[in-house]
Amino acid sequence: MNAQAASVAEVWSWLGEVADPEIPVISVVDLGIVRDVAFDGDACVVTITPTYSGCPAMQVIAESVEQALHVHGLRDVRLVTQLSPAWTTDWMSEAGKAALKGYGIAPPAQQVIDISGLHAGVKRRAAPPLVVSCPNCGSQHTQLTSQFGSTPCKALYKCLDCREPFDYFKCH
Numbered sequence: 001m002n003a004q005a006a007s008v009a010e011v012w013s014w015l016g017e018v019a020d021p022e023i024p025v026i027s028v029v030d031l032g033i034v035r036d037v038a039f040d041g042d043a044c045v046v047t048i049t050p051t052y053s054g055c056p057a058m059q060v061i062a063e064s065v066e067q068a069l070h071v072h073g074l075r076d077v078r079l080v081t082q083l084s085p086a087w088t089t090d091w092m093s094e095a096g097k098a099a100l101k102g103y104g105i106a107p108p109a110q111q112v113i114d115i116s117g118l119h120a121g122v123k124r125r126a127a128p129p130l131v132v133s134c135p136n137c138g139s140q141h142t143q144l145t146s147q148f149g150s151t152p153c154k155a156l157y158k159c160l161d162c163r164e165p166f167d168y169f170k171c172h
């Protein structure tokens with residue numbers, strides 16, 4: 001199949017089936033990291049903004065995107081990484097946030113924790129207080145127990161009401 005046989009809308013729907021490697025219930029489209037789909041001659045150009053620069057999952061995501069489009073017959077797939085403007089959790093779709101919650105991960109709250117200092121190993125900036133709702137019982141009576149959950153993109157919280165520990169998606 002050449003590029004003319006596929007439409008941009010089709011490519012978006014195919015990308016909607018590409019799961020995030022760390023959170024299989026959410027697609028890369030719902031995660032909000034796919035910025036643009038365009039055709040350049042026969043090449044399909046997909047622009048992606050990583051959740052944060054150096055996110056270890058990016059390579060896997062790039063390969064999954066390429067593979068998914070190859071499966072649908074697009075031979076020439078070009079991935080462009082766009083770092084600016086930076087991804088924010090606001091780009092995540094409502095469906096994505098709901099899927100996260102169903103998976104037992106608290107969706108991002110309004111405020112994003114600044115973890116740049118943690119990554120660079122330089123001075124640590126104090127995180128603003130943030131209200132994270134428990135995905136199990138909805139209580140806002142929760143406590144941060146670790147800056148790092150099962151992956152660097154998540155923090156570990158504990159609900160003080162139902163006592164369940166849960167991951168909070170903090171990627172920025």
Ligand SMILES: [Zn+2]
Nearest residue numbers: 134137159162
């Ligand atoms: Zn709870």
